[in-house]
Amino acid sequence: MNGRERILARIREALRVPAPRPGSHGHGHHDVPAPSPQAGRIPLRPVQQARAWLPPGGDTPEEQLGRFAAASADLKTDFHLLADEAAARAKLSGIASAEGWKQIATHRAALTDAVVPSLGIPSRNTDGGYDPEDLERCDAGITTCDVLVAQTGTLVVNSRTTGGRALSVLPPHHVVLARRDQLVGDLTDAFQRIRELHGEGWPSMISLVTGPSRTGDIERILVLGAHGPKKLTVLMW
Amino acid sequence: MSTAAARFLDAAGSITRNLRHRGLIQTALRKYESARDRRKAAFHDWESARQAAAETKWEAINHLDEHLVSFADKLESRGTKVHWCGNGIEARDLIRTIIRDAGAKCVVKSKAMTAEEIHLNEALEKDGFEVVESDLGEFIVQLRKEPPYHIVFPAMHLTRDEISDLFEKELGSAPTREPEELTMIARRALRRKYVTADVGITGANFAIAETGMVSITENEGNARLTAALPRTMITLLGIEKVLPRMEDLALFLPMLATAGAGQAITGYNTLYSGPRQPGESDGPTEWHVVLLDNRRTELLADPEQRDALHCIRCGACLNVCPIFKNVGGHTYGTTYSGPVGSVITPHLRGLQDWKHLSGSSSLCGACTEACPVRIDLHHHLLQNRRNAASEKPSTLERLTWRLHAFLMNSPSLYHLAKECGRVFEPLRKATEGTVLDPVRSWTTTRTLPPVAPVSFKEWWRERR
Incomplete structure (x- = not known):
């Protein structure tokens, strides 16, 4: 018997005696309905039901934008809602000159192709592979994203269509270019969108990014840029 | 006494007196508590979310x-x-x-x-x-x-x-x-x-x-x-x-x-x-x-405590535990400290060697209340005490309880014991906390209540 079979056999042996249902130990809150009795299983609740308990994400697009902006401010994400592509180009070039970017990295996508070349800054694409030393020396990594989440101020990148695993986390400044219709209300919506985009063949990495890299490991004092980017900018139009 | 228990008592004894350590932990946890409460308040229904997570x-x-x-x-x-x-x-x-x-x-x-x-x-x-x-x-x-x-x-x-x-x-x-x-x-x-x-x-x-x-x-x-x-x-x-x-x-x-x-x-x-x-x-x-x-499968085989495997290692039970706040994380001598560590360590590393952790609890239930997946932590600590005692009963403890029951069942012996207590009270008082004190491990940090000069029975009889 190999390791897998040995452990699975131990698990099956252990599970022969059923365990009491959660909440059956008597200190629970009585307004929570007990799970319906069904032999051996608790049916998983529909995922949409999570909405009834979790922090709200906003019902209308305006409300969602408001929540995303508020969450971004809280997280110290630099969020800009812009009129159009031209405004995005202007904004990005303003950031580039303010920070004195000398080299940047990006990937091929409709949004990056429309904005990044106009900067006139030497830029490398991570598509198809790159030298990590080079990427580490870049001043910014500019990517697109799959979806943005109003509830938490989160954006989702992946390893296949947003430039790989490292582009969004190795350079000191991560800039995300996004369209307004990529914003959804809450995490449940976001996972649905992720499934629509990638369910047929998962990218090897899907990352929910919420704010710039942070740590509170020294006296619980917030410091940005622990290992990942010190700055996270979201340009949306 | 096993060595892990001795080390725990020793470390706990010195660190609980360390006010600098206490200050650090309290500052860190106060910051955590206010942030956590703010986030919990943003939930539509935290309790239902806990129940759903537990299910x-x-x-x-x-x-x-x-x-x-x-x-x-x-x-x-x-x-x-x-x-x-x-x-x-x-x-x-x-x-x-x-x-x-x-x-x-x-x-x-x-x-x-x-x-x-x-x-x-x-x-x-x-x-x-x-x-x-x-x-x-x-x-x-x-x-x-x-x-x-x-x-x-x-x-x-x-x-x-x-x-x-x-x-x-x-x-x-x-x-x-x-x-x-x-x-x-x-x-x-x-x-x-x-x-x-x-x-x-x-x-x-x-x-x-x-x-x-x-x-x-x-x-x-x-x-x-x-x-x-x-x-x-x-x-x-x-x-x-x-x-x-x-x-x-x-x-x-x-x-x-x-x-x-x-x-x-x-x-x-x-x-x-x-x-x-x-x-x-x-x-x-x-x-x-x-x-x-x-040894997770051994914990799995215990249906009573199987829910300890629901743990998502958030650390919430540590942060609210009065024991953790006083003795700190290193005192436990375990990978997983705090209430959940005290529950699972005896399963992962041996009940008899780690049963003392079940006693390092005030049974206040703050851990159970804090757990986002509703693990019945403080009851599991009690169950570990019960299991440890039934697996390896203490002869001294059993004799003590038997003597106690014997005394309590005999009015005359009870009376005699009471009288003895009153006679020896000055001696007890004088030796409290010294090497002559048989319950020294208790009295070094706590005071025993004095034996009353008049028993309730006598007091009642006088007033009737």
């Missing part, structure tokens, strides 16, 4: 075999190597072999409590590999050659000055009082490691059965880098990490962040479903997922 983990754990098979098969179908290890020795040997086969010298590691559990770093360092902890807190305690103080906040017990001194000594940096500057010193020291390390080791927070994904939660980005640049990646996780569906994360990620650190969601929550896939620009070419049992 979801119940389903996952009570059908663990099915979920694990699905998890492993999906991962393998995309080129991941899944390994099943019965104990720490197997897991260590396996990981050693993987690293050796990769021809690696330097290993960069992100936070993994399972690695602490099997003492992975010591084993790898003994073999001559350089292992670098990349999480800032873990990096600090690694430099101090200490285990993490807390499962979520590893360096919670240190001040910025201590960390500055440590960095000055170990890394040759200039002293500073700025947490930001200290963080940047660590950032600079570790940057090179990510780019040059051959192997990256991570832990995991959730194993998604249906899609075959590992979910890793972190704030710093160190796990992201660990999983991006080295060409071989190893992920070590306990078999209990399973969640049935990817969508369950919509509930578990906010709950883990809220309960664990007072955040709405943690900075990076990353799902890995395989090594670098065709058409991708980076990522490890080889990914090994190591599933660890290490």
